[in-house]
Amino acid sequence: MPKLIVGPVADIPPGGRKLVEAEGRRIVVFNLSGEFFALSDRCPHQGGSLCAGLVSGHVESPEPGVYHYARRGEMIRCPWHYWEFDIRTGKSWFDPKRVQVRQYPAHVERGAALVEGPYTAETFPVRVEDEYVVVEA
């Protein structure tokens, strides 16, 4: 799978996100406390741009009136109909088996490793001393 260099790690701070395009596909990359996750920007429902959505936490309830709120910042809601997806997995909350956003592997690599390879980074120079977010897309 070809690797796409999204940009320097410093460009996407924790809690941040960045939209990139690779061969016509729009991919949104999230930073969750230093871990990077990449999802298709296209909501599987009707194609809304997830990058434009609200990031929130996950609420569950053991019984009516009780709210267990956790994982702040780890759920993305499509701006069109508010369907919520787990940024870590791309799975929807209400039907995780059937309704998912496509997920792409994302990780951090040192520039020194990247300048060697046949990778795509057309809009910015890759410097060996920096770290970069890389998506396999």
Added chain:
Amino acid sequence: MGNGMLGGYRPIDCDLHPMVPGMRALAPYVDAFWADQVAERGITTLDSQSWPVASPKTIRADWRGPNGRGAESVEQLRAQVLDRFGVETAILNPLYGVQLVLNADMAVAFTRALNDWTRAEWLDRDDRLRASIVLPMQDVAAAVAEIERLAPDRRFVQVLALALGENPLGKRSYWPIYEACVRHNLPLGIHAGSAYRHPQTSVGWTSWYLEEYAANQQGFQSSLASLLTEGALVKFPALKVVLLESGVTWLPAFLWRLQKVWKGVRFEIPWVDRLPAEIIRDQVRLTVQPFDAPAEAVPRVLDHLRSDRMLLWASDWPHWQFDGDAAVPPGLPEALLPRLLRENALATYDRIREGVPA
């Protein structure tokens, strides 16, 4: 018994309405204070405008007696429904205007009297009869007490509230009632009709009988949405809810909208942690008089329901829902009849099942 025209199915009729002739009939069932109050205040009747006696819909023409009224005796019930259709078991849902009374003490006294009247004048006179406990929803504690008072009589198989009542039925203040229902294996029956605490529509008071009758459908939708969203169905997964004289065909379209929006805003009600339609398919039942569809549309509606367990047969006696002997709405497939006429009711009403030989 058993040799009427549906007798081969051993049908269970889930919605019949004995009609109280007037307050004089309830007088033996209230204490001396309330008996005198009824006389002194000149309270003659509690007929509700939800079911005006003279309306063609309230009593089918050929089921009216010489006095213009109907459903006043077990003899009429036998001739018009039980023997005629071969009904094995029939659930009486008395509709009398006790829910309209604003004085909670009077309401409780009259509602208890209504339930005792049903027991003495109907249940004691035919073994095929069962009944709902009419609840005085004006006072939740009194409603629970009425359940506790009558639940030991296993012929009471359900509790009864109105679709357009005091407040949305899912509100947590009502939960002691549902807890009692579960404890005693009593489904919550919700019947069309208003307590007139609020306009019969969310946009205001109606002008016509027609308008009000149709508006009950919105009341059922709101009641159902309330029971779901407030968490009553989740809190009491063993609670069955039976919609009576609700119509059927509105349900799939309503669920579509409810579930579609839930996917986006389910965080409001995180206790609803699976598809609303699944919860409702598991816990909600509907009687099929009226059904509200032409025969050719019925298979499509059944397909939308995605369940053959939800529908219960009812004559809705003496309400005029059908002519002649067409007691099963046209278009329902024959393959559904065993469930519709009997098995679904047995699965819904534990108290009927326990008394029935296999």
